Amino acid sequence: MTGRIGVARGTALYVGAVLGPGVLILPALAMHAAGPASLLAWAAMLTVSVPIAAAFAALGMRYPDAGGVATFTRRAFGPAVGTAVGWWFYAAVPLGMVAGALAGGRYAATALGWEPTAAGWIAAGVLGLAYVLNLFGLHVSGRVHLALTGGLFALLATVVAVALPHVAASRFTPFAPQGLAGIGSAAAVLFVAVCGWEAAANLAGEFTRPRQQLPVVAGASLSIIALLYAGLAICTVGVLGAAGGETEVPLILLLDPAAGPGAMAVTALCALLLTSGALFTFIAAAARAGAALGRDGALPKWLAANSVAGVPRRSLAVQASGAAAVGAAALGAPALVDVDLLMRAFSVLVASVTLLGLAAAVRLLSSAVIRTGAAAAAVVVGAVAAFGGRLVILPVVVATAAWAWHWRHPRPPAPPVPATPTMPAVRATSEQIRLLAGNSRQLHDRLASGAPNAAPIRSRPRVRRS
Structure with missing residues (x-):
């Protein structure tokens, strides 16, 4: 595949993948689970994201393929494992995209003073726009994404700067009201905050010079993400206190001390930018992952066809259909399918993908430093996945379906290489x-x-x- 993106657009895509709409509600969810000790969960997740980013950047440099982690695990452990990992990621994206769109829509509707029912329409509009933008490919829409990421960084940095002067030490006590179990539960939901590196791995083949550009992109993205997440987490605890765990819109409350005529509009814009960036990157990665799975025989081969301007449109259409079905369930039965459930389901599936990807890094890479970091990160990610509760059955169900497909549709042997005229x-x-x-x-x-x-x-x- 001919590379289409450089360092600036690549950094925007990576930041958009990791710094998604989850940041709108994750500080509150973590605070609710662990109290001020949620900062320990944040610290653990940000720390473990360093070896994860390094491992996936190194794998992307060595194997720049649209299959991403499925390609890495296929090389490391064989086609059966690669098929399961590919299915995990392909099934996870519609769940996470609907959850993110609903979170962004809820924020925007609240900030603008609209009725709660407007959140669903906003979510549908943002999600539809993300799928339409993906039809134009990364070369064209990447410019829009770069502008959105720049605006997002400026807005979140402004929120942190406004809220920091109001941090009070008294709000950090009692520090761990839920004990170690609460910290583990917070870490499980916060994994959404650092996932995205596995999605970005599917875009490694889109860079013009992956070996030179990926290390720069990974380092710049990691620095931006850590700075913003740390600031928002500290402000949520130190400014809002216990109230930070009871609200669905903590970002709006952080702006309240300095609320002015345009504060709510800024909050709504921030929510929409966060939502759009993550949706675009994950959808692009999932569409390419589906086409690669079709190419490798892990999904129907027609998914790999009908590619226009580097965009596998059939795979993109399947993703859009899945998101529509999940969205209809969330809007039709909000008591059963809420944002928290969708976030946790997405988290446990992506954690499984990341875990196998790190194991592939340990097996395939030659750098002792990266391999050691990947092994340590795999232990943490495995523990996070274990805190998923009953939802840990979800990767098992999806893997069982993937293996059933694999055994019923074995990949045909590669045809013999024909004799060339030079022989x-x-x-x-x-x-x-x-x-x-x-x-x-x-x-x-x-x-x-x-x-x-x-x-x-x-x-x-x-x-x-x-």
């Missing part, structure tokens, strides 16, 4: 080399015996080139 010429050259070596030995023997007038060395036969 006869290569054989002729080998004959010439052997003949010249024999002539050299004859010449050496004659000179050693003092017989310079012996019969001349037979000339090299002409070889017809085909």
Whole structure:
């Protein structure tokens, strides 16, 4: 595949993948689960994101393929494992996209003073726009995404700057009201805050020079994300206190001390920018992952067809249909399918993808530092996945379906490589080399015996080139 994006657009895509709409509600969810000790969960997740980013950047440099983690695990552990990982990611994206769109829609509707029912329409509009933008490919829509990410960074930095002066030490006590179990539960939901590196791995083949650009993109993205997440987490605890765990719109409350005429409009804009960035990157990654799975026989092969301007439109259409079905369930039965459930389901599936991707990094990469970091991160990610509660059955169900497909649709053996027109010429050259070596030995023997007038060395036969 010909590369289409550079460092600036790549950084925007990576930041958009990791710094998604989850940041709108995750600080509140973590605060509700663990109290001020949620900061420990934040610290753990941000720390573990360093080796995760390094491992996936290194794998992307070595295997720049649209299959992403499915390609890495296929190389490391075989097609059955690669199929399961691909299905996990492909099934997770519609869940996470609907959850993110609803979170963004809820924020925007609240900030603008609209009725709660407007949140669903906003979510549908943002989600539909993200799918439409993906039809134009990364080269065109990446420019829009770059502008959105720049605006998002400026807005979130403004929120942190406004809220920090109001941080009070008294709001950090009691520090751990829910104990270690609460911290673990907070870490499980916060994994959404650091996932996205596995989605970005599907876009490695889109870079013009992956080996040179990916390290720069990963480092810049990680720095931006850590700075903004740390600031928002500290402000949520230190400014809102216990109220931070009871609200669905903590970002709006953070702006309240300095609320002015345009504060709510800024909050709504921030929510929509966060939502749009993550939706665009994950949808792009999932569409390419589905096409790669079709190419490899892990999904129907027609998913790999109908690619226009580098966009696999059939795979994109399947993703859109899945998101529509999940969205209809969330709007039709909000008591059963709420944002928290969708976020946690998305988190446990993506954690499973990340876990296997890190295991592939340990097996495939040669750098001892990256392999050690990947192994340590895998332990943390495995523990996070274990805190998923009953939802840990979800990766098992999806993997079972993937393996059933794999066994019923075995990948055909690769066809034999046809003989190329250059092969006869290569054989002729080998004959010439052997003949010249024999002539050299004859010449050496004659000179050693003092017989310079012996019969001349037979000339090299002409070889017809085909």
